[in-house]
Amino acid sequence: MSTVVKIPTAETPNYLTEERGILSWLLTTDHKRIGLLYLASVTFFFFIGGIFALLMRLELATPETDLVSPHTYNELFSMHGIIMVWFFLIPSIPNTLGNFLIPMMIGAKDLAYPKLNLASWYIYMFGGIVALYSMARGGVDTGWTFYTPFSTIYSNTYVVGAALGIFISGFASILTGLNFIATIHCMRAPGLTWFKLPLFVWSHYATSIIFVLATPILAVVLLMIAVERIFQVGIFSASLGGDPVLFQHMFWFYSHPAVYIMVLPGMAVISELVAAFSRKRIFGYTFVAYASVSIAVIGFLVWGHHMFVAGTSVYSAMYFSLLSYAVAVPSAIKVFNWTATLYKGSISWDTPMLYAIGFIGLFTIGGMTGLFLAALGVDVHVTDTYFVVAHFHYIMVGGTIMAFLGGMHYWWPKISGRMYPEGISKLSALTVFLGFNLTFFPQFVLGYLGMPRRYAAYPPEFQTLHVLSTAGATILGAGYLMPLIYFFWSWHYGPIAPPNPWRATGLEWRTPSPPPKHNFEVTPVVTQKAYDYDAMKEELGLV
Amino acid sequence: MNSLQLLPQTASTVATEWNWLFWMLVAVCFLVASGIAIVLVYWAFRYHRKSENELPPQIEGNIKIEATWSIIPFVIFLGMFGWGAHLYVRIEKPPVNAREIYVVAKQWMWKLQYQTGQREINTLHVPIGEPIRLVMTSQDVIHSFFIPAFRVKQDVLPDRYTTLWFEATKPGKYHLFCAEYCGTKHSGMIGWVYAMEPQDFQRWLEEGGSEGSLASTGEKLFHQFGCANCHHFDASGRCPLLTGLYGTEVHLIGGKTVVADETYIREKILHPRGQPIEGYLESVMPTFAGQVSEEQLLALVSFIKAIGPGAAALPRSSSGTSNVQFGQQKGIAGPGATSISGSRPKDR
Numbered sequence: 001m002s003t004v005v006k007i008p009t010a011e012t013p014n015y016l017t018e019e020r021g022i023l024s025w026l027l028t029t030d031h032k033r034i035g036l037l038y039l040a041s042v043t044f045f046f047f048i049g050g051i052f053a054l055l056m057r058l059e060l061a062t063p064e065t066d067l068v069s070p071h072t073y074n075e076l077f078s079m080h081g082i083i084m085v086w087f088f089l090i091p092s093i094p095n096t097l098g099n100f101l102i103p104m105m106i107g108a109k110d111l112a113y114p115k116l117n118l119a120s121w122y123i124y125m126f127g128g129i130v131a132l133y134s135m136a137r138g139g140v141d142t143g144w145t146f147y148t149p150f151s152t153i154y155s156n157t158y159v160v161g162a163a164l165g166i167f168i169s170g171f172a173s174i175l176t177g178l179n180f181i182a183t184i185h186c187m188r189a190p191g192l193t194w195f196k197l198p199l200f201v202w203s204h205y206a207t208s209i210i211f212v213l214a215t216p217i218l219a220v221v222l223l224m225i226a227v228e229r230i231f232q233v234g235i236f237s238a239s240l241g242g243d244p245v246l247f248q249h250m251f252w253f254y255s256h257p258a259v260y261i262m263v264l265p266g267m268a269v270i271s272e273l274v275a276a277f278s279r280k281r282i283f284g285y286t287f288v289a290y291a292s293v294s295i296a297v298i299g300f301l302v303w304g305h306h307m308f309v310a311g312t313s314v315y316s317a318m319y320f321s322l323l324s325y326a327v328a329v330p331s332a333i334k335v336f337n338w339t340a341t342l343y344k345g346s347i348s349w350d351t352p353m354l355y356a357i358g359f360i361g362l363f364t365i366g367g368m369t370g371l372f373l374a375a376l377g378v379d380v381h382v383t384d385t386y387f388v389v390a391h392f393h394y395i396m397v398g399g400t401i402m403a404f405l406g407g408m409h410y411w412w413p414k415i416s417g418r419m420y421p422e423g424i425s426k427l428s429a430l431t432v433f434l435g436f437n438l439t440f441f442p443q444f445v446l447g448y449l450g451m452p453r454r455y456a457a458y459p460p461e462f463q464t465l466h467v468l469s470t471a472g473a474t475i476l477g478a479g480y481l482m483p484l485i486y487f488f489w490s491w492h493y494g495p496i497a498p499p500n501p502w503r504a505t506g507l508e509w510r511t512p513s514p515p516p517k518h519n520f521e522v523t524p525v526v527t528q529k530a531y532d533y534d535a536m537k538e539e540l541g542l543v
Numbered sequence: 544m545n546s547l548q549l550l551p552q553t554a555s556t557v558a559t560e561w562n563w564l565f566w567m568l569v570a571v572c573f574l575v576a577s578g579i580a581i582v583l584v585y586w587a588f589r590y591h592r593k594s595e596n597e598l599p600p601q602i603e604g605n606i607k608i609e610a611t612w613s614i615i616p617f618v619i620f621l622g623m624f625g626w627g628a629h630l631y632v633r634i635e636k637p638p639v640n641a642r643e644i645y646v647v648a649k650q651w652m653w654k655l656q657y658q659t660g661q662r663e664i665n666t667l668h669v670p671i672g673e674p675i676r677l678v679m680t681s682q683d684v685i686h687s688f689f690i691p692a693f694r695v696k697q698d699v700l701p702d703r704y705t706t707l708w709f710e711a712t713k714p715g716k717y718h719l720f721c722a723e724y725c726g727t728k729h730s731g732m733i734g735w736v737y738a739m740e741p742q743d744f745q746r747w748l749e750e751g752g753s754e755g756s757l758a759s760t761g762e763k764l765f766h767q768f769g770c771a772n773c774h775h776f777d778a779s780g781r782c783p784l785l786t787g788l789y790g791t792e793v794h795l796i797g798g799k800t801v802v803a804d805e806t807y808i809r810e811k812i813l814h815p816r817g818q819p820i821e822g823y824l825e826s827v828m829p830t831f832a833g834q835v836s837e838e839q840l841l842a843l844v845s846f847i848k849a850i851g852p853g854a855a856a857l858p859r860s861s862s863g864t865s866n867v868q869f870g871q872q873k874g875i876a877g878p879g880a881t882s883i884s885g886s887r888p889k890d891r
Binding site for chain 1: 548549551552557560561564565568572575576580582583584586587590591592593596597598599600601602603604605609610613615616620621624626627628629630631632633634635636651665683684685687689691692694696697698700701702703705718720721722723724725726727728729730731733788855880
C-alpha cells in the first residue's frame with residue numbers, strides 16, 4: 001500500500017476545521033460529521049434512557065411502590081425500553097462508528113449517498129423528538145413491546161405518539177442500511193475484494209441486510225396498532241375480531257432480527273479491537289465473516305422463541321427452539337475465534353482491549369443464558385422473568401455498549417485527533433465491568449427464583465437481590481459518566497494523536513488524524529488482505 | 544432487609560426434572576464460560592506485549608479447529624434441545640384424568656371456579672398427588688398464569704381457552720404471579736396457591752360451600768338463554784344433539800372434522816355460523832357474543848361436558864326424559880355432586 005501519510009499541521013485543514021459554523025454541521029454531507037451528529041444524538045438519548053433506568057432501580061430498592069406510583073413505574077420501563085432500543089442501541093454503533101469508518105475502511109471518499117445519509121439523521125431526530133414529545137405529554141405504559149390488545153384498546157397513554165416516533169425513525173434505519181449496502185458493493189478501493197475487507201465491514205453489511213428487510217415489518221405493525229387504536233379496526237383485538245397473538249408474531253419477526261441489528265455492530269468493533277491489540281490477523285477470518293452473515297439470515301427464522309408460553313403449538317415451539325440453537329452456533333464460532341486470536345499474539349492492555357475482553361466474557365454469559373431460554377421446558381419457567389431481563393442486558397449492555405465504548409476509545413484519536421487519558425479510562429472500563437455485573441447478575445437469580453419482570457412491587461424475599469442490582473446500577477451510571485467527561489476534556493486538551501497510534505493495519509489509520517474532508521489524499525490501492533501485519537511490518541515499524 | 548433466598552421451591556412433578564435440566568445447563572455453561580475466561584486472561588498475561596515494536600507470528604486459522612468448535616457445540620446444543628423439548632411436552636400435555644378448574648383473568652385479578660361450584664379470587668386450593676388442569680381465558684388483555692414453585696406458566700388470552708396443568712407434590716403455600724404485563728396494577732395481580740393433603744382439600748371443599756356444581760349453573764344458563772328450546776336432549780330438536788357431544792369429532796361442511804373441545808363449544812356459542820356443521824346447512828342459531836360472560840361460558844362448557852360421553856360413568860336415573868338436573872346434593876364435593884338424570888349419552 002502506498003498511501004502517503006502527512007503529519008497534520010495547523011495549516012492542513014481536516015474534516016473538523018475545513019468548514020466552521022453551525023450550518024456547516026447541520027447541512028454537512030460528510031459521513032464523518034454525520035457520524036458525529038449521530039454520536040451527540042445517541043449520547044443524549046442514552047442518558048435520557050439511563051435516567052429512566054436509574055429511577056426504576058431506585059423504586060425497586062424496596063418491595064413496596066414508594067418512590068413512584070405503579071403507573072409511573074410502568075411508564076418508566078416502557079420509555080426506558082423504547083428510548084434505549086430504537087433511539088440508542090439500534091443507531092449507536094452503525095450510525096456513529098459505522099458512518100464514520102465504513103467509507104474510510106474501504107478507501108472511499110464518502111458513503112454512496114451522502115445526502116441520503118444526512119436525511120437519515122434528520123428523520124431519526126424527527127422521530128426521536130416525536131417520541132420524546134409524546135413522553136413529555138404524559139408518556140406511554142405499554143412496554144417497548146406494545147403487546148396487544150393492551151396497547152390498542154386498554155392503555156390510556158400516548159401509544160400512537162410513541163409508535164409514530166419509532167415508525168419515523170425506522171426510515172432512518174432503512175436508509176442507513178441501503179446506503180451501507182450500496183457503499184460496500186460499489187465504492188471499495190481498487191484491489192479491495194470482499195475477502196480483503198475488515199470484519200467490521202462484513203458485520204455492518206450483515207446488519208444492513210437486517211435493517212432493510214426487517215424494519216419495514218416494524219413499520220407495518222406499528223401502523224396496524226395506530227389503525228386499530230384510532231379507527232377501531234379489528235386486527236389484533238379479540239373484542240374487535242382480531243388476534244392478539246398475530247401481533248406477537250409480527251412484532252418479533254422484526255424485533256428478533258433487531259436484536260442482531262444491535263449486537264452485530266458490536267461484534268464488528270470487537271473483531272477490529274482484538275486484531276489491533278493482539279497485532280494479529282483474526283483467527284479464522286473467513287469463518288467470522290460468514291458467521292456474521294449466517295447470524296443475519298438464521299436470525300430471521302427464530303422469532304417464535306419469544307412465544308413458547310403464548311399458546312402456540314408444541315411443534316412450532318420445537319421448530320423455533322431448534323433454530324434458536326442453530327443461530328447460537330455462529331455466535332459461538334465468533335467467540336472461539338476472537339479468543340484464539342490472542343494465542344501467541346502481542347497483547348497490549350490499552351483501554352479498548354479491556355473493553356474487548358470484557359465484551360467477550362459478558363457476551364459469552366449473555367449468549368449462554370440464551371441456551372437456557374431456547375430449551376423449551378426451561379423457558380416455561382424463566383420467560384417473562386428477570387432471567388430474560390438479565391439475559392438481554394448481558395447482550396445489549398454487556399455486549400453492545402461495551403463494544404461501543406471500546407470502539408469509541410479505539411477510534412477516538414482518529415475522530416478527534418487527540419488521545420484520551422489512559423489511566424482514568426482504564427478505571428472507567430473496570431467500573432463499567434464491575435457495575436454491570438453487580439447490576440445484572442443478581443437478576444439471573446431473581447428470574448430463576450420466579451420474580452416476574454415489569455413488577456413495580458414485589459414480594460419481600462426478593463429485596464436483597466434487588467438492592468444489589470440497584471447498587472450495581474449506581475456504579476454503572478458513574479462508569480458511564482466518566483468517559484463522557486474525559487472525552488470532552490480530551491477534545492480540547494488531550495495530547496495530539498498521530499495518524500496511527502495503535503500501529504493498526506486498517507485503511508482508516510493511513511490517513512491523518514483527524515482525516516481530511518475526503519478521507520484520503522490519494523485513493524489507496526489495496527494489495528493485501530485485512531490485518532496483514534506481515535505485509536505491513538516495515539511501514540508499521542514492527543520487527 | 545429480608546432474608547436472602549437462593550433456591551426456588553420445588554413442589555410439582557415437573558419441577559424436579561426442571562431442576563435437573565437447569566442445573567445441567569448451568570454446569571455445561573459454567574465449564575465452557577470459565578474455560579473461555581481462563582484462556583482469555585491467561586493468554587492476555589502470557590502474551591502481553593514485551594516491546595513496543597513486537598510483531599507476533601501470524602496465524603491464519605485452521606479448518607479442522609473451526610470444524611471442531613462448530614460441530615461439538617452443535618451436538619451439545621442438540622442434546623439441550625432434546626431434553627428441553629421432552630420436558631416441554633411433559634409440561635404441555637395434561638393427563639386425561641386431571642381435575643379441572645376454570646380460570647377467568649381480568650385486570651387485575653384471577654377468578655377461579657371449581658367444577659363443584661366453589662369460587663375463589665386470587666387463591667387456588669389444590670390437592671397434592673392429583674393432576675390439576677386449568678382451563679383459562681381472559682376478559683380483557685393478555686395475562687399469564689405463573690406458579691414458580693411448580694415451574695409452570697401459560698399465557699391467558701382473550702377470546703380463547705388456553706390450558707395449563709400441574710401436579711403438586713408438597714403441601715404448602717406458593718406464589719401465584721401474573722407474568723405477562725397487563726397494565727397499571729400488573730404487579731398486584733398476584734395470589735397464593737395452597738397445595739393440601741387430599742383429605743384436607745376434601746374438607747376445604749366441603750367447608751367452602753357452593754350453590755351447586757358449575758355444571759348445574761351451566762344447566763340453568765342453558766335454559767335461561769333458551770338453548771334448550773332447540774337443542775333437545777333426545778335428538779328431536781332442529782339443532783345438533785349436545786348430549787354425548789363433548790370430545791367427539793364433528794363433521795363440518797367441506798369434509799373437515801373438528802374435536803368438540805372447550806374452545807369449539809365456546810366458539811359455537813359466540814359465533815355459531817363460523818364453521819357450518821354437516822347436516823345443519825342453514826344455521827338458525829343466533830349469536831350470543833356480548834350477551835354471555837366468560838364465566839357463564841365456562842359454566843355452559845362445564846354443562847356440555849357433564850352430559851358428554853364421560854357422563855356415562857356418573858350416577859343417573861333410569862328414565863330417558865329430556866329433563867336434566869344437577870346439583871341436587873349441594874356443596875358436596877367429588878363426582879357424586881354432579882348427579883344426572885337425563886338421556887343416556889351416545890357412545891362414541
